[in-house]
Amino acid sequence: MKVGIIGGGQLARMMIQASSRLPLDTVILDPKKNSPAGLIGESIIAELNDPKALEELSNSCDIITYELEHLDLEILSSVLDPKKVFPNLKILKIAQDRLLEKKYINDLDIDTANFRPISSIEDIENIQFDSDCFLKLRKSGFDGRGQLKVNDQKSLITGFQKFECLPAILEQCIEFDFECSIIVGRNKSDEYFFYPITENLHHNGILIHTKLLNNPALQKQAEDIARKIMGSSNYIGVMGIEFFNVSGNLIVNEIAPRVHNSGHWTIDGANCSQFELHLRCITNLEIPHEIQIQDVQMFNILGSMPNLASLSTETNIFIHDYKKSPRENRKIGHINGVSLNNAQIQAIKQLLLL
């Protein structure tokens, strides 16, 4: 069986690595010849929205998946056989658009931050601010891009104009205790595989550190929310759901219809990684019924690769290099550490300037 992956970044790379013990072939679609995934597997070199290339991908594969949300849905829908695409294009459409996403979630009786759409300058006129807010573009934002903090009409108008008056939402800032997420897989037989929720630390909107939360009450809430979202959308594959924890209540921040950065720890800390799980779900391979987890933490490597020689010799520290060229704040790798001692944690934080 052959799986086509739209996008050749690190998520596709780690899917290919996970496929090495599964009876699956893979091919990615990416405009760059030396993409992180293209370096280790078969590629079709073309723009992600090139109809001919998508058609070639579709014809040569039994199953199609994607590693990023910002794809042209109209082209995908017209070219791909929807029966082959997982997660389905309906949930992709929702996840692409912060307004549709929040409405979908609220309609399931799941809490999000309060929000309202901002489509024109007129929408701003009657807004009263009683707290800080985020102005967020409805589409195309990630890693903290496409969002601005605003606290009055003036800053909101300036921000909206800075965003070229593109459709946006105004979202109330949540005062949270911490951010957390769950990674969940669901297969075609309505079976779920839940990883333990993790606490996630961000810096300028970019994830930098993930560690396991051992909190059964929050775990149950997160699993219930995941079941509602994934069941109602007939979701097949792995999903990441990000939350704010507000005094023990989980508020959904956003969903990612794909493997997720906060699940990279699963490569070295679980019996089945999120990448293997995703492939198992979408290709109808059995999914594990038992989960084995180690005490693991994940640290993102941003910008450029520091000299990790002092860490790399340790047998409980695993360095994953995505083979990307350096660029400020770019995610170019991550470190998984199993049962780290305090000295190791300090050493990692120092080397990564955390």
Next chain:
Amino acid sequence: MKVGIIGGGQLARMMIQASSRLPLDTVILDPKKNSPAGLIGESIIAELNDPKALEELSNSCDIITYELEHLDLEILSSVLDPKKVFPNLKILKIAQDRLLEKKYINDLDIDTANFRPISSIEDIENIQFDSDCFLKLRKSGFDGRGQLKVNDQKSLITGFQKFECLPAILEQCIEFDFECSIIVGRNKSDEYFFYPITENLHHNGILIHTKLLNNPALQKQAEDIARKIMGSSNYIGVMGIEFFNVSGNLIVNEIAPRVHNSGHWTIDGANCSQFELHLRCITNLEIPHEIQIQDVQMFNILGSMPNLASLSTETNIFIHDYKKSPRENRKIGHINGVSLNNAQIQAIKQLLLL
């Protein structure tokens, strides 16, 4: 740090896969563009004994290793910096030649089958047969090739002539209880990592099935033998040592100065695979001080890939496909099974025609 691997077969492929969580780059040397390893990593496409290509490999890498023994030692010695090559070329020379190998082992007071060199027809004249013997070419044999059973002067002469009177040895057939092997890593600090010994089943001289032996007495014998061989030769990297078990005494059959087929179970059954261990040893990364092993068995897939759909869904069965074209008796993949039940073992054996 960059590791150059001479040869691009499945052993190199699995080394590259193991490198994904280590701070290492790899490049292989192989004459074929689509070698099993070349499909997933950087390649230099040239003959294995091409001095210019070897020089390029040596210049671009910090460390050089190899995945097969039958290399031209003279060229390697003249082109490669010996300080970069692991395992060292001295042990490679010994392992290439059954006569040197057996002498080396016997000189360490380790038992092998009785043997004598056969270099010419005259050597055969005075031989008395009191048991069946194998005539084996000193060089270039593997997977049962380059050896013949003989039981009298006539069949020995015929065999020797069939082998074009190339240097050979005559080796007494051993009546053994079973064949077994140990995979061991040794690093530059004289630290060892021993996997549990496995019982190995062969068919026409080709390994087909490996399962863990839980036998502390044999384990200790195997480890003692490995220490003698590896310590005396200042061996760095992973070595496979094959034994005959004769009433509880281990007789060395042969050594492999590389990762070994009977260690493929370690990918899914150990905290550190033999491929990761080899890379750790030769690049001076720390090696694990604790071993965690699951109850795992390995089955080779020979010839062509059968339809494994019925197995591939199971979460405790891992299928490794080397992406080789089919050919009779060729090793094209293997299956690792963790805590298999009897029905699964029967299903695997049926599908693989074992």
